[in-house]
Amino acid sequence: MSDTIPMIREGHLMKKTLIALAVCCSLITVAVVGIVAAELHAKAELESQVTAYLDECGIEASSIEVHGRPYLIYAAQNRADLTYVDTTPAAGINKDQLLIHRLIDGSADRLTRFITFDYPSAATPIKNADGSFSDSATVGAAPMTFSAEADDAHLRMFADGRQAGEADLPQHAAVRDVSATDDGVVVEVEYASSSCR
Template identity: 65%
Template sequence: MKKAIIALAVVCSLLAVIIGGLVFGEQKAKSDLEGQVGEFLDECGVTATSIDVHGRPYLLYAAKGDADLTYADLDPVDGTNKDQLLIHRLSHGTADRLTRFITFDYPSAGATPVLNDDGSYSEFATIKGKKVTFSAQADGTRLQVFADGRPAGELKLPQSAEVKGVSAQEVGIGVEIEYSSSSCR
C-alpha cells in the first residue's frame, strides 16, 4: 500500500511539473510573440499602447516564428477616439496584411446609428433628427471622412491604403482601411 501511495505521489508530482512547464512555456511564448510584434511596430515608427497576440497554442506559433493575428491599439489623434491596427500573420518581420480600424468623432453630439435589418451597423446615423450618410476616401497618404459629402475628419496615413468599409457606430464613425503594402520597410 505504501508503495502505491509513493508511486501515485510521484506520478502526481510529474504531472504537476509538466503542466506547470507548459503554462510557463505558453506565457513565455506569448511574451516572445508580443516582442516580435513590438519590434515590427518599432520599425514602422508606430507606438502601441497595447499588443494582443491571438492564436493558440502560442508555443507552436512561437516555434515557427509566426504571430497569427495581433491587435495593436494606437493612441488616437485629435478628431478620433479609437485607433487599432490588425497585423495578419507576422512571420520573421513580414506581415501578410495590415488592416486598420479608426473611429472618428461625430461632427456633432447626439448621433444615433441607423442599424441594418440584421442588426449590423450601416453608414447612416441620425443627427438632430436628420439622416446623415458617412463615407470615406483614401487619397495617397490622406484619409478623409465625409458626412453627406462634407468633410467630417481627416487623418494622415503612413502609406497608401484602400477604404474597406465605413459604419456609423455608437462611439463614432468607424473606418476600416487596408494598407497597400504589408511592410513598413
C-alpha cells in the same frame, strides 16, 4: 495475530498507493506549470517580434494583443498569425487600431487599420436588418450617412458629403468599409503595401 498481518499488509499497500498518487499528481502539476510557463514565454517572444516590426515602422503601440493559440506552435514558426495593435489616437479620433496579418520573420502579409472617428454630435447608429451596423446614424433628429476616401497621405471621413474628420496615412490605402457604431464612425482601410511605412 493472524488478523494483524493482513491489516499491516493493507496499510503498506494503502501507503504505497498514496505515495504513487502523490508522485503522479506532482508530475502532472510540474508538467502543467511547465506548459503554462512555455506558453507565456512563447507569447512574449511573439509580442517581441511585433514590437520590433512596429519599431521599424516608427509606430508606438499603447497595447499589443497577439491572437492564435497555442503560442508555442506559432513561436516555433516565427509567426504571429493576427495581432491587434492599439495606438494613441489623434484629436477627433477615439480609437486607432492596426491589424497585422501573418507577421513572419519581420514581414506581414497584410495591414488593416480601423480608425474610429468621433460623431459630429450625439448619435444613434442605424442598424441593418440583420443587426449589423450600417453606414448611417441618427444625429440630432435626422439620419446621416457616412463615407470615406483615402489618398497617399490622408484619410477623410464625410458626413452627408461634408468632411467631418481626417487622419494621416503613412502610405496609400484603400477604404474597405465605413460603419456607424456605438463608439463612433469606424473606417476600415487596407494599406497598399504590407510595410507599415
